[in-house]
Amino acid sequence: MNNSSRNIILEKIRIAQxxxxxxxxxxxxxxxxxxxxxxxxxxxxxxxxxxxxxxxCSICQxxxxxxxxxxxxxxEQNIEKVFCTDEKIISxxxxxxxxxxxxxxxxxxxxxxxxxxxxxVARTGSVVVSAAGxxxxxxxIFPPIHIVIARKEHLVNYPEDALHTMQKKYxxxxxxxxxxxxxxxxxxxxxxxLVLGAHGPKALFVLIY
Numbered sequence: 001m002n003n004s005s006r007n008i009i010l011e012k013i014r015i016a017q018x019x020x021x022x023x024x025x026x027x028x029x030x031x032x033x034x035x036x037x038x039x040x041x042x043x044x045x046x047x048x049x050x051x052x053x054x055x056x057c058s059i060c061q062x063x064x065x066x067x068x069x070x071x072x073x074x075x076e077q078n079i080e081k082v083f084c085t086d087e088k089i090i091s092x093x094x095x096x097x098x099x100x101x102x103x104x105x106x107x108x109x110x111x112x113x114x115x116x117x118x119x120x121v122a123r124t125g126s127v128v129v130s131a132a133g134x135x136x137x138x139x140x141i142f143p144p145i146h147i148v149i150a151r152k153e154h155l156v157n158y159p160e161d162a163l164h165t166m167q168k169k170y171x172x173x174x175x176x177x178x179x180x181x182x183x184x185x186x187x188x189x190x191x192x193x194l195v196l197g198a199h200g201p202k203a204l205f206v207l208i209y
Contacts (some may be wrong), residue, residue, distance in 0.1 A: 038122050038157050042122040042152070042155040043059045043122075043152060043155060043208055044059070045122040045125075046121070046122040046155060046206075046208070047059060048125070049122070049124055050126075050182075050183060050204075050206065053125060053182055053183030055182075055183040055205070056203070056206070057125075057206045057208065058205075058207050058208070059208050059209075060207060060208065060209040061209070062209060063092065063209060065209065066092075066149070066209040067092065070096075070147070070149075070207060071096055073205060074112070077112070077145065079112050079145070081099040081100060081101055081111075082098065082100050082101075082110075082111075082114050083101055083106060083107065083110040083112065083114070084101075084102065084114040084115070085135055085139065086114070086134040086135060087134070088116070089115075089116060089149055110142070110143050111144055112144070112145040113135070113140075113142070113143035113145075114149060115133065115134070115135035115140060115146070116133055116135070116150065117129050117133070117148050117150050117154060118130050118132075118133065118154070118162075118169075119154050119156050119162045119165060120150055120156070120206070120208070121156060121157075121158065121159055121161075121162050121180065122155055122158075123159075124158075124180070124182060126159070126162075126182045127150075127182075127204070127206060128162050128166070128178065128181075129179050129181060130179070131175045131177040132175040140179065140181065144203070145201060145202070145203045145204075145205070146181075146203070146204050146205070147204075147206075147207070148204070148205070148206045148207070149209075150206060150207070151208070151209060152208055154208075166178060181204065183204055184203055
């Protein structure tokens with residue numbers, strides 16, 4: 001029995017014992033939206049929600065601004081080389097001479113991986129990735145720092161919009177893995193102390209342009 005049903009029954013018992021007229025709680029409107037409206041824009045809503053869960057997000061006006069933000073972030077983190085398997089992103093990195101690698105020998109020692117994504121969910125600040133992407137499964141969960149490069153066209157409002165978009169894109173043959181990433185990996189299982197990077201990246205940085 002769920003809590004709302006239990007509360008209704010207990011309230012009926014209390015009313016019967018006191019002789020008062022019943023004022024039971026109203027049933028929720030099943031047609032009301034689950035999530036709040038997207039404000040002030042998809043990108044700003046995504047940024048706000050993502051940073052609420054310890055992620056980092058930069059909204060860039062163009063490719064040049066994106067690269068400027070990326071170079072500054074890598075410099076702040078003392079990162080000299082990134083791991084990237086996406087040819088389109090590699091073309092961007094080459095424009096600023098950002099050192100990158102795809103070598104298997106560098107995989108276990110990587111500090112940062114840069115990937116694309118399937119979608120961004122504005123209301124929950126989530127990044128949708130799948131096994132069909134150029135990064136596959138590993139680069140979304142293995143590196144200490146995960147950087148995602150996305151376009152504004154990747155933004156959708158709600159999780160159900162993301163699922164519908166994925167179904168429309170892939171039809172009946174969905175990728176073997178579809179994941180919603182909301183901020184860095186974290187847990188508070190031990191003494192209720194929040195720990196980042198427990199089961200995956202300890203930092204997530206999304207650049208939108």
